[in-house]
Amino acid sequence: MALMKKGAHGLDVQALQQRLAALGAKLAVDGWYGDATEAAVADFQRRAGLVVDGIAGGKTLAALAGQASPRRQLGEADLQDAAERLGVAVSVVKAINAVESRGSGFLADGRPVILLERHVAYQRAGKQANSLAAQYPALCNQARGGYAGGAAEWARxxxxxxxxxxxxxxxxxxxxxxxxxxxxxxxxxxVGACEWRLAMESGEPAQLDAFVRFILAEPALLKALQAKKWADVARLYNGPAYKENLYDAKLQAAYERAERLAA
Known part of the structure; x- marks a missing residue:
């Protein structure tokens, strides 16, 4: 099954509803992901200790199927702790998590999601930058790009x-x-780059901790987040091109959904 959320419809939604109903949810098995299905998913997530967002993504579907999940996965308590550290409502952190995390911090093979930025490699390569760029332009380059995506980024x-x-x-x-x-x-x-890598490989809670540290180190971003100024948050976190992907609108919508499910 693919990720499902409010507004989805079809046989996959019907199968989801059947599973939820078997676990005690009171909802019609009609193949329409409406308010009742969203609420039932959120209730299941709450009882399972998952992030409560009302979206049936891979983690929720795995839990519904009875598949055990390691602690490396983010839970509701992790987001609540992050919210306290940042001085914001948990719905604010949920909005960021929903829009920025893309559902998981790990690939299917268990390695963390990464994206190699070749222009950053050029900036940080020092005296060997030009030599590397001349020989390996896909890995070190003054220009952005060269992405392979997914597990192929680990080959890069x-x-x-x-x-x-x-x-x-x-x-x-x-x-x-x-x-x-x-x-x-x-x-x-x-302590060092290797400690950073080990932390990122240890689990999503450590990845969330890095995010919180990053926000706390950026006063303007923290202030925008606390004020729920989504355009400023999107600009400071994603850069000036955020409007192309409607990041601010997505953050606003995710925040409103989190608030609705918390009510």
Missing amino acids: FTSLAIIGGEQLAIESCSWGAFQIMGYHWQRLGY
């Missing part, structure tokens, strides 16, 4: 680690559910 990571060193590779990638760049490791309080 390994190649860059071989030719430029592991620290350069770690620092040149964005990591985990919240895609924080590895070069932030020092300002966020990690």
Whole structure:
């Protein structure tokens, strides 16, 4: 099953409703993901200790199927703790999690999600930047791009680690559910780049911790988040091109959904 949320319809939704009904939910099995189905999913997530967002994504569907999940997965308590550290409502953190995390901080093979930014590699490669760029333009380049996506990004990571060193590779990638760049490791309080990598590999709670540290280190971003100024949050977190992907509108909608489900 693919991710399902309010407004979805079809046989997959019907199968979801049947599973929820078998677990005691009071809802019609009609194949329409409406208010009742969203509420039933949220109630199941609450009882299972998952992030309560009313969306039937991979983690929720796995839990409904009775598949055990390791602690490396984010739970509702993790988001509540993050909200307290940031001085915001938990619905604010849920909005960020829903829009920025893309559902999971890990690939299906268990490795954390990464994205190698070749222009960052060029910026951080120092004296070897031009040499690397000339020989390996897909890995080190003044221009953005060269992405392979998914698990293939780890092949790019390994190649860059071989030719430029592991620290350069770690620092040149964005990591985990919240895609924080590895070069932030020092300002966020990690002992070294390798400790950063180990933290990102340890689980989604550690990835969320890195996100909280990042927000706390950016006063303007923290202030915008606390004021729920979604356009400012999107601009400061995603850059000036945020409007192209409607990040601010998505954050607003995710926040409103979280508030509705908490009521």
